[in-house]
Amino acid sequence: MCGITGYWGYARTDLARDTFEAFTHSLAHRGPDDFAIEHWPDARLWLGHRRLAIIDLSDRARQPLSYGNGRYWITYKGEISQLARQDDGHRSS
16 A cells, blocks of 8 residues: 655645655555655645555656646556456556
């Protein structure tokens, strides 16, 4: 299992980086293999991820993930159900 964290400063307040890191590290038991944090100060938005690497051990699977030159970001519990059955040649090695 992975651990995901997020914060949005709705009340026009933001968190200090060390506060959000502590929040994300509190889930280390769910993802001991890696962690990453992204912050958008203008939006007062934080995304964090604690990774448990099981299938894809490469850095390509590191989260939060970006798309569109960093315009879009996502972090999620990166489990794909029935992965073994989906071996139709579209998975990368």
